[in-house]
Amino acid sequence: MTALEIKDLGVHLGAKEVLRNLSLDIPSGTFAALLGPSGCGKTTLLRTIAGLVRPSSGAIRFGKQLVSVSSLVLPPHKRNIGYLPQEGGLFPHLSVAENVGFALEKKLKSSERGTIIDEMLDLVGLAGFNNRKPHQLSGGQQTRIALARALATKPTLVLLDEPFSNLDYALRAEVSSEVVSLLKKTKTTSLMVTHDREDALVSADIIALMREGRVVQAGSPEEVYMHPVSAQSAESTGDILELPAIRVGGKHLVSALHPEVKRSGRSESGYLLVRPEEIRIVDAKGAKAKAVTQAKVTRIHYYGHDAVLELTVPGLSGELKVRVTGALKYEVGKSVFLEHVGPIRWVSQIPTGE
């Protein structure tokens, strides 16, 4: 079942068109990520879903319920959503328990209220923090309390706006995985805005790639990573090499990584999209003459768990980046042999500029 359905959504902020003809479906119980560069409109989309921004056209449905048709909208407080903004947004004048219980209905008995609060605190691993004040919490704790607050009313949808961006790098991965597993465990449909592609790839069931006010591709992480619909989509999810190439007979390739083969047929020029890990370095000894290209190491970026080599290849302007793992056995200035091992992603054009 679809928990969130967005159709042809358009949003103007002032005179500026921020979202246009945007469509997106999120199946219920999934954790979705909105990934895109800053300024692409992903936060605006999230705020529009929350009801904080009024769209100019299009429709939004929560399940079967229509919450927004063109500029007719249901106000945010009637949408039953959970919202985690960038800095957690805990109310500084309220205790942890008061924050968590903030959205609970007034008519609730105080014992029932207390039970829900304790449950929620337990869920986020902060049982017993009831009487603390927000300023007495660490950044990670604040985020978790904000999550507990968002989940306390069992929302139909949880929206997260770069919730981990203000955490330390070391803390981020830990809190992020906790929060995500919690949301998945409770089968809460969630939509997270992020510009961190690893974050999205690791945690999301569905990734929606955004560019210039629209969703350009949506799918599982593997799908969007492995089968980008364009060079731009490919770039959104990871490093990409745009390799000029010629396709002969619709099948056979000629490029810097594909030494010339004598085939006949209609030839067209275009580009190959290659991930750095899809280029294998082979020893000169084992090199098969027809599949390898010789290249020279010009620079080594060492990351510990892996490394990226910058190589110059004859006939290719600019550097070629290749990811290698394991012990480092390369030296700057030495020659290596390359082999393309990934899928063929052919695009006929690379859009230039914005």
Add this chain to the structure above:
Amino acid sequence: MRNRLLLLIPFLALIASLSACSGSSPESQSLVIYSGRAEEYMGSLFEDFTAESGIELEIRYGDSAALAAQILEEGENSPADIFISQDAGALGAVSAAELLAPLEDELLNSVDKYFRSPSKDWVGLTGRVRVFAYAPDRVSNLPKSVDDLTDSTWKGRIGIAPTNASFQAFITAMIQTRGEVETEKWLRAIVANDPKFYEKNSLIVEAIDAGEIDGGLVNHYYIFEVAEELGREINVENSFFAANDIGNLINASGIGKLKTSKKQEVGAELIAFLLSQKAQTFFLDEVKEYSAVNPARNPAGMIPLNQIKAPAVDLASLTDLKRTQQLLIKVGLL
């Protein structure tokens, strides 16, 4: 917790104002007095009156002119029964607006005829006399007339209080006796003589004592007031001008009943009390003002009222302040 408290505030406000409303509902037996004369000069007399008659008094003390303006604004709705003023001007303004009730003949007749208003709707309570206050060690030739003060020998040495009701009454009297043209001449001459301006008579007396100026035009009782406040003898004495000089003007504090008052008889009772021997003696001895009933008596240190060679001025004429103000504005004193 705190936001709950904030929510309470409007309710507290409501409760407080409601309780205040009900608390001040007027009782039928009490008399409401707007008194321009200070509590110090009236309070004990009011208490005596209540003790003797059993009539409760609700007293609003204030500035005479402000209270008169207030009565004018209240008009028909005034809660006041009695208006007491420090000077004739304020009473005259209320009388001119036809807001005062005619007084009983026996009340009018009990005061010296100088203190009866011709409109018969208010009477004087006390007499207050204009004098020349001076520092005896610095002034040897006392002025015989207010005209002497325009002489260059007084340049920069005297103080006046042009915004004060008592000074304005004096100018009004001068217009009455000398005419507007002559008064304007005198005013211009005084202004040219570089006097110092003060807000109040008491400040003039204080300034004479402090040596800032050598003399000034004030009411007679201020030297006693200032000496008492400072708790010592002061270097200031009163003197009168020559006989019939306008500088010797006698002004009055007075009392009248509001036309809208439903307690005219009780009001008359209070006025009669304040004109009684007992009250008048209090004014003479404690406040050092003259009696409106018995001009033969005098406050300690002063000559009796009937021995002052006061100018022949109609007290009622002192209420016409409009011309005075326009003149004072014209010469730049207001």
Add this chain to the structure above:
Amino acid sequence: MTLPLINEQAMARGEDSRTSPLLIGSALISLGFVALPLGYLFARALQGDLESLRIVVFRAKTLEVFLTTVSLVTIVAFLATLLGSAIAWSLHNIKLPNPNVFRALAILPIAIPSYVFTYCWLSLGILPSGYFAAVVVLTLSTTPYVTLAALASLRRIDSAQIDVAQTLGLNQFKIFLRVTLPQMRNALAAGALLVSLYVLSDFGAVSLLGVDTFTRTIQNTYQGSFDRSSAAVLALMLVALSGIVISIEVQSRNRSRIFKGSVSITKQVAPITAIRVRIVATSFLALYILAALIIPMGVLLLRFFARPQPIDFFELSQAALSTILVSSIGAIFALLLAIPLALLALRASLLGKVAERGVLLVNALPGVVMGLALVALGSDFPLIYQTVGLLGIAYSILFLARSVGTIRTSLSRVPENLTEIAATLGQSRSRIFYRVTLPLAAPGVLTGTLLVLLSSMKELPATLMLRPTGFETLATEMWSNTAIFRFSEAAPYALLLVIIAAIPTFLISRPDKNYVEERSREEI
């Protein structure tokens, strides 16, 4: 929770951007109260005969009064701004022996009525009466308005900026000039505006010192000739003048984007400990406190001990309770009137602008005008006339401008993201206001309300006319003694007034709670 497919009622078009009718309604009620005295003035002015009104407007004296008023307001506002920012800077940056006490003492002169303050200085005999004395006295007594505003803005400046400026080679003075001062600009403008309106409406000082400002001329017109039409015309001219002052303040405001970020940690500047700077700054503060607080209070005490009078403790305590009661009612009414106006002023609509500036127009009116306006209107309603309720309304209208500005500023500082979160957490707009906005803005709201409280405590002309008959406050008791030159007997009332006023003053001048929280978070 089951919801229908389409809930037409709930899905309103334009609801979130439209100002709620409740808010507009209550703001209009507030503005209605503010408009009362103006309406009264117009009605009275129109009653006068044209000829005498013409004389009032076109006499030479009017121009003189206009020039005197304008120059007095300008000079005092300038000096008070200078003095107030220097005092605030010292209080904020210097390690003082007892900072809380110093802060409260530097604000406390607000509580001394202007006529008492002026008389005490006059009686020392070192200040010649006149224009110069008025400048000195008014500057000393109005400086705290600037100090308060400047202190609040200093507390919001992050120490990182000062650190950076220091590493860029600026000395303390240049840091103040180039980093601190520009960020204080709006606060100083607001403080200077309050000072200007105070000077425009002041009667006590200018009358004792014989300086002819509009307010004194208005008072004299009432007093001398009971000519209410001429007085009303003069008062309308005063209103027009304050309109000019207000627009100057609006012009001088820094129009750069108002920072409206989320709650962030402002690191506080470490106090300067250099001994020479400390000695200079501490003596400067002590000098101000001496001139503005200790001298006037000392003169009263000396007067009292020169002629000790038995103190009527019953009367004294009753007057104190009355003062507390009636000024609290005034402050609460002002709060109720100010909140809708402040909320509306946050919006960039025409009504918002009217709400923000309209209230200021009335602030320059002398108390006697407000008193007479409410006498004229209130005496038709015997049930409320001369009750503490009506007096409270008078106070709230007179001093509303002192709270609207502070309340508006503190409301505007409530981070938008918090109110948005509250909306996503199922809270309606009114619930958000009570549960989030108001508690977060509480320190500023409290400060604004306490300023009204302080001003009401010492108000005189309107109090004399509107209090219940026989109801005496500290201010009226003080007046009834000073009016007949009994300063020694006024002393106990004046001292008690200052002591009572010290409590709200202390609350106003202490750093607000959010700031303390920020500090403690930093320490973790």
